[in-house]
Amino acid sequence: MIELSDVRYGYDGTALLTDINLALVPGSFHFLTGPSGAGKTTLIKLCYLELTPSGGQVMAFGRPASRMRRDEIAMLRRRVGVVHQDCRFLDHMNLRDNVALPLSVAGESLTAHRAEIDELIAWVGLADRAHALPAELSGGERQRAALARALILSPDVILADEPTGNVDWEMSLKLLTLLIELNRMGKSVLIASHDLNLIRAAKGQANARVLRLRAGRLEMAGADL
Numbered sequence: 108m109i110e111l112s113d114v115r116y117g118y119d120g121t122a123l124l125t126d127i128n129l130a131l132v133p134g135s136f137h138f139l140t141g142p143s144g145a146g147k148t149t150l151i152k153l154c155y156l157e158l159t160p161s162g163g164q165v166m167a168f169g170r171p172a173s174r175m176r177r178d179e180i181a182m183l184r185r186r187v188g189v190v191h192q193d194c195r196f197l198d199h200m201n202l203r204d205n206v207a208l209p210l211s212v213a214g215e216s217l218t219a220h221r222a223e224i225d226e227l228i229a230w231v232g233l234a235d236r237a238h239a240l241p242a243e244l245s246g247g248e249r250q251r252a253a254l255a256r257a258l259i260l261s262p263d264v265i266l267a268d269e270p271t272g273n274v275d276w277e278m279s280l281k282l283l284t285l286l287i288e289l290n291r292m293g294k295s296v297l298i299a300s301h302d303l304n305l306i307r308a309a310k311g312q313a314n315a316r317v318l319r320l321r322a323g324r325l326e327m328a329g330a331d332l
């Protein structure tokens with residue numbers, strides 16, 4: 108669905124990522140690890156076409172991204188759900204409205220989608236927090252709300268950037284379980300994470316491949332995981 112071939116990228120002329128090859132196919136489950144600053148967020152941005160590679164090619168749903176118009180890219184992004192590292196909520200809107208925001212942006216009627224919005228919020232265990240403002244949510248609640256928002260358009264691919272960033276172990280496992288459940292439904296999941304314990308926990312339950320960014324290159328992580 109998303110395929111990067113020999114992709115290169117750098118900020119301000121400095122090379123950061125080189126020869127990146129990655130295929131996110133239906134049902135695949137990838138972890139992306141590597142030290143802080145290695146380029147995990149950058150790689151995720153390349154996957155959802157927020158950044159344009161300086162070399163190589165990104166194919167999205169069978170088409171080269173370089174030949175897509177802006178409106179085509181916008182349509183395609185609906186098929187990719189992104190859980191951002193910093194969650195990025197609108198502070199004046201409650202959790203339910205934040206989760207539903209991609210629907211509003213896509214011009215969909217929230218009334219027509221009421222049942223699925225509520226179902227999704229219940230699925231991430233936040234039914235009783237639906238009317239809370241972002242500032243009133245705990246770290247784990249924010250992360251689960253961010254996951255719900257990433258799923259509201261039923262994407263085929265889910266890219267999660269440190270989705271268990273500021274939460275305790277129990278909550279990390281809860282989030283992981285949700286992501287594994289999505290993967291079992293056939294979605295392609297990629298999780299950027301520093302948390303080696305989380306990766307080990309996932310390997311016991313899902314057919315997860317672990318990739319590591321090192322010195323700008325993407326490699327399979329070894330048996331140490």
Ligand SMILES: Nc1ncnc2c1ncn2[C@@H]1O[C@H](COP(=O)(O)OP(=O)(O)OP(=O)(O)O)[C@@H](O)[C@H]1O
Nearest residue numbers: 118119123141142143144145146147148149150192
């Ligand atoms: N917009 C930008 N302009 C210039 N440099 C940037 C920009 N975004 C990121 N960088 C730099 O690129 C490098 C990779 O950043 P990136 O956020 O992709 O790493 P990361 O592996 O996700 O890090 P972390 O684990 O700390 O989140 C870092 O050195 C960062 O400072």
